[in-house]
Amino acid sequence: MRLVQPRYRAIPYKQIGLGTTDRSRSSGKHRFREDSRDRIKSWQETRYEGTLVVGLPKFDLDTYISGYAGRTRIDRLIHISTHSPPLAIEGLKLAIKLLKQTQDVPRFKFALDILRKLSPEDADAAQDDAWIEKTSRKVVGDTERIEADLKSYKHNLIKESIRIGHEDLGNHLYASGDLVGAFKCYSRMRDFCTTPKHIVDMSIQAIKVCIEQGHYLTVQSHVLKIRNLARAPDEEELLRPKLCVVTGLTQLANGDFRAAARSFLDCPPTLLNTYNEVITANDVATYGGLCALASMERTQLKTEVLDNVEFRNFLELEPRMRKAISFFHTAKYSNCLSILEDSKNDFLLDIHLHKHTNRLFELIRSKGIVQYFIPFSCVTLGSMAQAFATDERTLEKELVMMIGKGALDARIDTKNRLLTAKETNLRAAVHRETLAVAQNYERLARMKLMRMNMIRSGLEVRGSKASTGQVNMGIAHGQNSSWTGNSQKAERNWREFM
C-alpha cells in the first residue's frame, strides 16, 4: 500500500482534490503491510469491489483492538478506517494515538494524511512536525549506532554477537516501519545461528514480518524450517499453537479452506494471548469455524468441530460462531445463514478474512443447498427458498449456477416449480463409456497404423531444404533396392515407434 496518489473520499461523499506531495511519503523502501495495491482506493471503488462495509459491525472498536498487540493493531485500525465509513475517524484517531508511542514515522504520516482528507478541520489532523522531526532523527541515529555496533561485531568474528547485532537491527527497523529491511536482517541471522533454538527464534521473527507483508510463500518455507528441526517436547508444546495458526493463515490466504480449517482446528488451546501480535484466540475460532463450515460435511462438523475438545475452548469465545455451526449441523440452514449474515461486517473488516468472506459465504450457502437436497428426490422451489430465506427467483439462479458447475446433481422443473434429483442409470452409463473407449482405441490404432505406413513408404513431410527432387529420388531409391539404401532413415523411424 505504498501511497502514490491516494484519491480519497470524505465522509459526505465529496471528492477532495489532492496534492501531489504524496509521492514523498512513499519514499525509500518503507512499506506497509496490508497489500500490494499502489494506492488507497476511494470508497466508491471499494464499494464497487464489494469490500466496502456498509453499516456498523457488531464489535466495539476499543474492545476489539485491545485484544491485539504490536503493529497489527495499527494495521487493523487502518484497514477498518479504509473500509468502513462510520468507523473511519475513530479508528484513525486511535491509530494516530498508538503510532505516537512508536517510532514508525512513515506510517504516522500516512495515517495523518488519511485523516486530513476525511476531516480537515479536526484538531488531531494537524501535522505534528515536531514529533516527526524528533522521531526521525532518533530513528536515523539509532540505525547508525546499531549498524556501527554490528560492524564492530563482525570485525571481532564472534558469531553470537553478530547474530544478536543483526537481530537488534532487524527489531529496530521493524519498529520504525521498514519491514523489507527488517526481513533482510532476520534472514542474515541464519548464517550465525548455532543452536536450533536460534533458528526457531529467527524463523518466528521472519514469519511475523512476512505475514504483515502478506508474503505467504516465505511464511510457508519458514514453517517448514521449524518443523524439520528436532525439539524438546516442552518447546514443541510452546511452538505448536503458533505454527498451527500460521499454517492456517497461509492456507486461508491461498484459498485452501479445507486445509485451513484443519490447521485451525488442530490448534491447541494453549494459544491464549501468546500470539496477539498476529492473531487472537477469538480469531482462531472465527477463521476455523468459517473454513470448516465452508468445507466440511455435516457429520464432520459434528465430530471434528463441535465435539473437538480442544477447539471447544476457542468456540466458547465466539458463541455466535458456535451457534451457527450447530445450526448447520442440525440442518437449520436459514438460522445459520442469518447469524453469519449478521456478523458479515465483522468478517469484512478483518485483515485476514476480508478477501475471502464472499467466497466463504458462497461456499457455505451452496453446501447448505446440497446438504438440504440430499434426502429429497423432489422438492418445491418455494419451500426451498423459505429454508434459505430468499425468493424463488434468486434461488433458481443460484441453483442453475450450481448445476452448471456440477455441484448439485439435480434438474429444475420450471413449470411445476420443482427441483428433482437426476436419475442415473449406471448400467447404461457403463455401456456408453465402454463403447467410447473402444471406439477411441480403434481410432487411435488406425491413426498410428496410418502413420507407420506413411513412414514406411517414405512419405514424410520434409522441409523446403530437401527439394521435391530429392524426395522423389529417395522414394525411387527405396523401391529399387528394396530399402537397403534407406536403412539409415528407416532406422530412425523405427526408433520413433518404440
Add this chain to the structure above:
Amino acid sequence: MDKLIDSFLSFPSSPNISESELQKQIQNHLSLLNRAPAATLAYQHAGTDVLALLDPSVNSLAYLYVLVARIDLGQKDAMEVVWRQVVTFLETFNPKQVRCAQDIFRRLVEYFFSFATESGKPIIAVRPIKKAILRFNPAKFSFLHPLFLRLCLEAKCYRDAAAIVDIDIVEFPCASTGKVVENARAGEVTYQDVLTYFLYAGMIYMGIKEWRRAADYLTYAIVAPGSACSQIQIDAYKKYILVGLLLDGKSLPIPRSTTSVANRAYKALSKPYESFVVAFKAGNPELLRTEVTQLVDVFRQDNNTGLAIQCLEAFRRMQIIALRDTYVTLSTEEISKKDLEVTGRGGDMGGKEGTEAVILGMIEREEISASLSHSHPNPEQSQTTVHFHNHPVDESCNLAALQVELRRIMTLNKQMKTINKKYGMSREFIQYMVKMAKMSGSSVLAGMAEPDLMDFDYGFSWAEDEPEETIMQDFEDDM
C-alpha cells in the same frame, strides 16, 4: 501399320495364360509400343478406326497408347473427339496391364481431368474415375485418389466420394504395404498427395456432415510424420478445430504422436481459432458474437466461413442440449430469452417461434429426447413448454454397437498382427535390433545372431498372448 494392328490384336496371346507368361508378354508389348512413334499410333486409317478394332478390356495397353498419342497430337479438340472412348476405357480397362504403364495412364487421366474441370463440368468425370479406382485395389493409395476427391469436391458429389473414402478406411491396414509397391510403379506419389488426400477426405465428410469421420481423416494429416510441417497440415488443423466444435462442442486435442515441429506450428498459427473455441465453450452468446465479428476475415482467408457458420448454428443447438442437464421443463420463451441465436441472420430466428422451430427440428432428428406442449389451444395465448426427458435407456442399441465395435477391433488386431510380423522381419528393423544389441552388450547379440527369424521376438508387442487391456492402456491416454 497393319502389322502393328495385328500385333496389338495378338496380345495377349490367350486369355488364360500363366502370370509369369503374361508379365513377359506385357514387357515385350510395352517395348514395341514405346518404340512406335506417336504419329503412327495416332494415324487414322481410311474407314477403319484402330480403336474400334481394339477391345479396351483385352487390349488395354494398346488402347491406352493410342488414346494418349491422339490426345498428344490433337491437343484440346482431340479430347472432345475421343471422350467416349476414354470413358469406356476407364470403365473397362484391365488393371494388370495398365499397372505396368502407370506413367502413360497417369497422363491420360490428367488430360481427362483437366478437360473436365476446364470445361466447367467436373461432374462428368466423377463416375469414370471412380470406376477406374475400383478397378484397381481401392484400398491402395494411388495418384487417382487425391485427384478423384478434388473432382468430387468441385462437383459437390460427396456421396460418390464417400464410397471410395469409406473403403479406404476399412481396408487401409492391408493396403499399407501395397502402397510402397504402388509408389514404385506410379513413381510420383509424394507426401503432398497423401496429405491433400486426407484433407480432401475430411472435407468430403464435412460435406455430408459426418463430423467424426472428418475428424479422423484430418487427424491422419495432422499426425503425419516428418521433419517439417506442411501448409496442408496447418489447414487440416484449422478445420480440425472447427470440426471438433461441431462434433461435441469442444476442441479436440492434438494427438500425442504429432511431431514437435508440427505441434509448434499449429499452436503458433491457429491463435484466432483458439480464441473462437474459448468463446464457443464459454457459452456466452454475446462474447461469441464479438469474437466472430473479429474473426470474419480470418475465416474468409482460410476458406472456413462455411464451417464457422455451421459452428454458430450448432452453438444454439448445443446450448439447448445442455439445458437438458439443468431443467426438466422450460418454456420456449425462457430459452429464446437466453438469446442463443448467434448467426446474425436476423429475422424471427431468435424469437419464440424460431426457437420452437429449432427445438422441433432437433426432436425430429433425435438430437434431444424431449416433447413440446402448448398450454392453450389458441396459439396467441399459448405458452409452449419443453419437457426434457431423462436420458433414454438405449441398452440394446448400445450393446449392439458394442458388438460391432468388438468385431471391428478383433479384425484390427488380426491386421496388426500381420503387420507386426511383416515389419518385424523387415531388413531395417533387424538392422536396428542388431545395432541396439551392440549398444546394450554382446549377450543380446548372441541371441540375435540366431538365424531362426520366425521365433524372434519382435520387441514391440501386439503378440497373441497379450491381454487386450494392456494394449488399450497404450492408447487411452492419447486422446
